[in-house]
Amino acid sequence: MQAIAVLPQGLEEEGAKELSTLGAKAVRPLRRAAAFEADMACFYRLHLQARLPFRLLREIAQFPCQGPKELYSGVQSAFDWERWLHPSMSFRVDVTGSGPGLTHSHFTALQVKNALVDLQRQLWGERSDIDLQDPALCLHLHLSRDCAVLSLDGSAGSLHRRGYRAAVGAAPLKENLAAGLIKLSGWDGCVPLVDPLCGSGTLLIEAASMKLGLAPGIQRSFLMEGWADFNPQLWSEEQARAKQRERRDQSLPVIIGCDRDPSITTQAKTNVAEAGLDHVVGIQTCDFRDLELPKQPGVMVCNPPYGIRVGQDEDLTALYESLGQYAKQYASGWQLWLLNGNPSLSRSLQMKASRRIPVSNGGIECRWLNYAIR
Incomplete structure (x- = not known):
């Protein structure tokens, strides 16, 4: 799969090194991110063991996008939504970047949401709820010039949260x-x-x-555990590998x-x-x-x-x-x-x-x- 690690600014090179060490291929540092390729085992491993990313995004589609109408149709045909987003599941849409007629992230996210719930109504006669805090599926859309990249976020919350820091002072360091x-x-x-x-x-x-x-993600749960192609056996193997380290x-x-x-x-x-x-x-x-x-x-x-x-x-x-x-x-x-x-x-x-x-x-x-x- 093609994927992106969202990283703190200034740590792109260190983040790329970490991704490579954990098995990612074709790693390329970007601004506040690194692009990479991974199989599913590696993607699971990164969620458990990588210390530097904020988020790990799995690319599911790229399509031309010249405005709201093209975004709407592109999203509907981008993925097997019938398998991945049943109306019983809530979802959230995060947006970065901008494109023609799509300069406001809230409006862009609304277009993606409308495309998906309209498709659900056609398929099932009902639609998913939007849940900004605890969704079952988290979508990430990045717009760049005339192209849209749609991804799945493996975790609803930022990966910098390890779970040990209930007590923090003023202006804590992530x-x-x-x-x-x-x-x-x-x-x-x-x-x-x-x-x-x-x-x-x-x-x-x-x-x-x-x-x-100590693996930073070993004690937490992830949205990808609810994905349609989640592999429990492979996940258990990567958890065991992390504990062995x-x-x-x-x-x-x-x-x-x-x-x-x-x-x-x-x-x-x-x-x-x-x-x-x-x-x-x-x-x-x-x-x-x-x-x-x-x-x-x-x-x-x-x-x-x-x-x-x-x-x-x-x-x-x-x-x-x-x-x-x-x-x-x-x-x-x-x-x-x-x-x-x-x-x-x-x-x-x-x-x-x-x-x-x-x-x-x-x-x-x-x-x-x-x-x-x-």
Whole structure:
């Protein structure tokens, strides 16, 4: 099948590498996505094991589309809807892109919906309900110039939700972005990992989960389990394969984080426990300036406030200055990776970044900054 992985902006190359590692073929990085080919076993595997995608879309049809009428007829003839969408099933339509006469996503989605329910009335005399939150089938339409691509979304909700993070603070870092940032940092699980401003603990949880081989999708259900061609035996085999990759008894170096706000560290500890990692990830309640680092040099990662959603610039300048002083005084020989969406604040570290990787965090243009601490 032809398919698309929707990815965080800035992680397209890392996402493509992950897809290839898990068996996808003909992988091509795109903007905020990667195109690939896969058989059904690989498609199931990606839902269970891929850490970086928001969504995995299975292409079912491409057709010319010069306007609403052509979209209507194209959708009706695009697929075996009699087999795939019975009136007892609810559905949802997501739209990206635009085309001639189809510049508003809500209007475009309405055209797709009308095409399908009108066809259902012809076949059965009744129609499906629309369910935006929990549909039985989720359709994705992408318009580009004069072409429409119709796909099935394997999951109604975003794949970044792992299920362990019931407790989050303000402006939380999405799990798939955190996983991608850890991959970009090059942390190999052989040296300590420290987050001095750990927030919900997401960076540490994702890092430990990756190194222990914990499949992010193993505990959740997916819409594709209700597809007309779903193969339960193949799905069970891929679930077993994912569980076989787990290395829960593997020894890891020190992985710790801290925050001075007890309510935040309580949230982080809850998330760590929900992820089954309380034996691996330690969370401390203290100011980072009081955090004792492991003697072996390692990697420090953090996502401090930018003054956009949390805090104000004048309040944060001192925080960044203190973080830079702490790193230079206590973390000689370490690598510091810091996600920043406000260049004036990162300058307050008074350190020179050796790498600046552009990424988007919730629509905020950021840089994943690397500092070699001397």
